[in-house]
Amino acid sequence: MTLRISLGVLLTLVIVAAIGFPISASPRHWYEFPLIPGLEEKARLIFFHVPTAWLSVMAFFTSMVYGILYLRRRDPMDDISSSVAAGLGFLFCILATITGAIWAKFNWGSFWNWDPRETSIFVLLLIYGAYFSLRSAVDVEEKRATLSSVYSIIAAVTVPFFIFIMPRIMTGLHPGAKGDPDGAGPVIDFKMSPNMRVVFFASLIGFTGLFVWMFRLRVRTARLEYFEHAKG
Amino acid sequence: MELRISARGLRMAFNRRTIFAGIDFSVGHGETLLVAGRNGSGKSTLVKILCGLLTPTGGKVEMTGKKPLDVHARRGQIGLVAPYLQVYDEFSAMENMRLTMALRGLLSDDGAHRSLLERLALDVRRSDPVRGFSSGMKQRLKYALALSHRPSVLVLDEPMANLDTDGMAIVRTIMEEQHEKGILVVATNDPSDVTAVHTRVDLNDRR
Amino acid sequence: MTAAETPVRRWLRATGAVFMKDWRSELRTRYAISALVMFVITTISIILFALGGEGASPEVLSGMLWVVIFFAAMSGLARTFVMEEERGTAMMLQLTAAPSAVFAGKLLFNLVLGAGLTVLTVVLYLFFISGFTVQTYSIFLATITLGSIGLAAASTIIAAIIARANTKGTLYPVLSFPILLPLLMTVISATRLAADGMPFSEAFGEFQILISYIVVVVTTSILLFEYIWKD
Numbered sequence: 001m002t003l004r005i006s007l008g009v010l011l012t013l014v015i016v017a018a019i020g021f022p023i024s025a026s027p028r029h030w031y032e033f034p035l036i037p038g039l040e041e042k043a044r045l046i047f048f049h050v051p052t053a054w055l056s057v058m059a060f061f062t063s064m065v066y067g068i069l070y071l072r073r074r075d076p077m078d079d080i081s082s083s084v085a086a087g088l089g090f091l092f093c094i095l096a097t098i099t100g101a102i103w104a105k106f107n108w109g110s111f112w113n114w115d116p117r118e119t120s121i122f123v124l125l126l127i128y129g130a131y132f133s134l135r136s137a138v139d140v141e142e143k144r145a146t147l148s149s150v151y152s153i154i155a156a157v158t159v160p161f162f163i164f165i166m167p168r169i170m171t172g173l174h175p176g177a178k179g180d181p182d183g184a185g186p187v188i189d190f191k192m193s194p195n196m197r198v199v200f201f202a203s204l205i206g207f208t209g210l211f212v213w214m215f216r217l218r219v220r221t222a223r224l225e226y227f228e229h230a231k232g
Numbered sequence: 233m234e235l236r237i238s239a240r241g242l243r244m245a246f247n248r249r250t251i252f253a254g255i256d257f258s259v260g261h262g263e264t265l266l267v268a269g270r271n272g273s274g275k276s277t278l279v280k281i282l283c284g285l286l287t288p289t290g291g292k293v294e295m296t297g298k299k300p301l302d303v304h305a306r307r308g309q310i311g312l313v314a315p316y317l318q319v320y321d322e323f324s325a326m327e328n329m330r331l332t333m334a335l336r337g338l339l340s341d342d343g344a345h346r347s348l349l350e351r352l353a354l355d356v357r358r359s360d361p362v363r364g365f366s367s368g369m370k371q372r373l374k375y376a377l378a379l380s381h382r383p384s385v386l387v388l389d390e391p392m393a394n395l396d397t398d399g400m401a402i403v404r405t406i407m408e409e410q411h412e413k414g415i416l417v418v419a420t421n422d423p424s425d426v427t428a429v430h431t432r433v434d435l436n437d438r439r
Numbered sequence: 440m441t442a443a444e445t446p447v448r449r450w451l452r453a454t455g456a457v458f459m460k461d462w463r464s465e466l467r468t469r470y471a472i473s474a475l476v477m478f479v480i481t482t483i484s485i486i487l488f489a490l491g492g493e494g495a496s497p498e499v500l501s502g503m504l505w506v507v508i509f510f511a512a513m514s515g516l517a518r519t520f521v522m523e524e525e526r527g528t529a530m531m532l533q534l535t536a537a538p539s540a541v542f543a544g545k546l547l548f549n550l551v552l553g554a555g556l557t558v559l560t561v562v563l564y565l566f567f568i569s570g571f572t573v574q575t576y577s578i579f580l581a582t583i584t585l586g587s588i589g590l591a592a593a594s595t596i597i598a599a600i601i602a603r604a605n606t607k608g609t610l611y612p613v614l615s616f617p618i619l620l621p622l623l624m625t626v627i628s629a630t631r632l633a634a635d636g637m638p639f640s641e642a643f644g645e646f647q648i649l650i651s652y653i654v655v656v657v658t659t660s661i662l663l664f665e666y667i668w669k670d
Contacts, residue, residue, distance in 0.1 A: 071666055123617055123620055126616060126617040126620075127617045130613050130614045130617055133613050134601075134604060134614060137604040137605045137606045137610055138603065138604050138605065139247075139605065140246060140247060141246075141247050141248070143603060143670070147600050147603060147604065147667065150663045150667055151614065153659065153663060154596065154597075154618060154660075154663065155617060155618060157655055157659045158593075158617075158618050158621055158655070158656070161621035161648060161651075161655075162620075162621060165624050165628075168628065168644050168645070168648075229248065280670075283534060284533075284534075285530060285533055285534060287669060287670065304537060307534070307537075310534075316527065316530065317531060317534070318527035318528045318530065318531065319528070320460070320528055320531075322464055322468060323460075323463070323464075331456060331460055332531070332535055334452055334456030334459075335453050335456045335531075335532065335535040335536040335540075336453065336535045336536065337444075337446075337448075337450060337452045337453045337536075337537075337540075338452070339444075339452075
């Protein structure tokens with residue numbers, strides 16, 4: 001109970017800070033964010049876009065881990081956890097794609113450009129879509145669980161290749177991609193002042209907490225539905 | 233090889249509906265196991281579990297010689313005849329026989345195949361595509377395929393399906409021989425199919 | 440069965456039997472081959488009509504080549520598993536052969552079929568699509584070889600999955616595309632290098648990716664196949 005309340009408070013604070021803290025060219029107060037040339041107000045999106053993208057990846061790996069557990073233990077509860085994680089991941093992936101497209105429109109002119117990170121989030125969207133298409137195409141529960149676990153493992157194994165392919169093939173728009181003169185590494189190293197970094201990591205933790213809470217709630221609901229169905 | 237098949241606490245469920253539970257049995261060399269039950273009671277499901285085609289939801293089946301046989305060895309000791317076991321009908325009877333032997337990793341002996349086909353009254357048509365076979369001929373071919381590797385365990389699901397009186401007579405001889413030389417498992421609605429039943433598993437009301 | 444029979448020899452015999460069965464069956468009925476040939480011819484004709492005599496850049500044409508190959512694979516490489524399920528003969532394979540032998544035999548079959556469709560597509564493409572000229576043949580040959588192997592490998596394991604599902608036809612490209620995307624991106628990039636006349640060493644990165652992709656996909660498939668195959 002207290003955890004839930006603290007989570008709510010944390011996220012509220014994060015949202016207030018992300019949207020409310022003023023941005024100024026020479027920050028003097030602790031609640032002011034520095035002005036990043038070219039980004040200005042749009043920088044605020046970082047507090048929301050990056051965590052949702054991060055979560056959509058985390059959720060996928062959670063789903064895959066439960067899939068592996070199912071293959072070993074054959075416990076239907078593992079399959080429930082796997083599909084709940086995938087459902088949440090799908091949701092966050094859609095959010096990440098939309099927030100990313102909004103960012104792209106305001107910063108680079110068009111909603112979609114096929115730069116490496118955009119392509120990666122799109123591929124993740126495709127994998128989620130494929131996962132759920134597969135699940136809806138199998139009637140027998142045990143087989144459905146087995147096949148979706150296997151598919152998520154195969155997908156997880158091919159995804160790392162994008163990390164190697166992208167730099168060779170594309171120059172990117174995202175900060176930190178090849179061709180970005182200012183970028184150094186992943187987006188998280190993006191020039192953030194200490195107070196921005198605090199809000200950012202608070203947002204990351206908050207969103208992760210949100211995911212964990214939603215996950216546990218939905219798993220509980222799904223299990224109740226499962227046993228309800230078994231009786232009737 | 234002298235084998236014993238034993239099952240303990242076998243349970244099978246699909247989509248949360250239990251088909252049967254609490255099945256125990258043991259059958260050894262020179263004995264016959266009869267799997268009886270109404271249509272839909274799960275006879276074929278139990279047969280598939282025995283043959284390694286399905287994994288039971290609970291319990292286990294063991295095949296033991298001097299020591300327990302692994303999955304691969306079990307596969308080599310079983311021959312199955314069943315309505316749901318289809319043959320490759322674009323190939324001929326001989327080709328099907330060579331194929332099943334090779335799939336088991338075994339070398340083929342065309343002479344042995346021919347005598348087996350002869351015994352099942354299929355020798356004349358051995359080179360014709362199975363597509364043109366009558367249902368009785370296909371059933372007899374299934375017996376030839378099941379016996380070609382001389383299995384210790386012969387499993388028959390609906391042994392007399394599609395057979396005329398001549399066919400049935402041939403099969404009865406086969407069943408008697410198997411009963412003496414190995415283990416015979418028969419799943420059927422019609423108890424008159426089998427004589428000398430040693431062990432019986434009744435699947436009616438076994439949920 | 441003599442004492443000299445090792446498990447390896449028996450496994451090889453089983454694998455060979457699975458391959459030869461598919462091969463002989465295909466030679467007799469020619470369903471898959473004729474469908475594939477017609478598919479490739481039709482698709483390339485459509486592209487020719489769509490281009491309308493105008494050219495397109497070598498970059499675009501490099502990508503289009505692999506679009507055709509991908510969809511040709513989608514129309515033909517699932518058959519080896521789907522046919523067994525539809526005809527009910529999968530059970531005979533499950534009963535008699537070791538699962539790894541079934542997978543190996545069918546992978547081999549798809550490798551041959553995949554190589555055939557790739558070669559056919561490439562030949563027709565080079566012949567009929569003007570504007571697509573290969574300057575560095577060494578890169579191109581290595582690319583289509585590695586590309587068709589990787590394509591067959593990924594397509595086979597996905598075919599095994601969808602053979603156990605209901606709406607097989609439409610599900611196959613949906614499941615295959617995300618898995619094959621790394622491969623497609625890499626071969627398209629390498630094909631462009633070949634069309635631009637780059638030296639062989641420029642494509643090393645692409646070849647490294649392709650080889651590791653093949654190794655990873657085949658290894659994962661071998662480990663996972665039995666879960667798909669056994670009920």
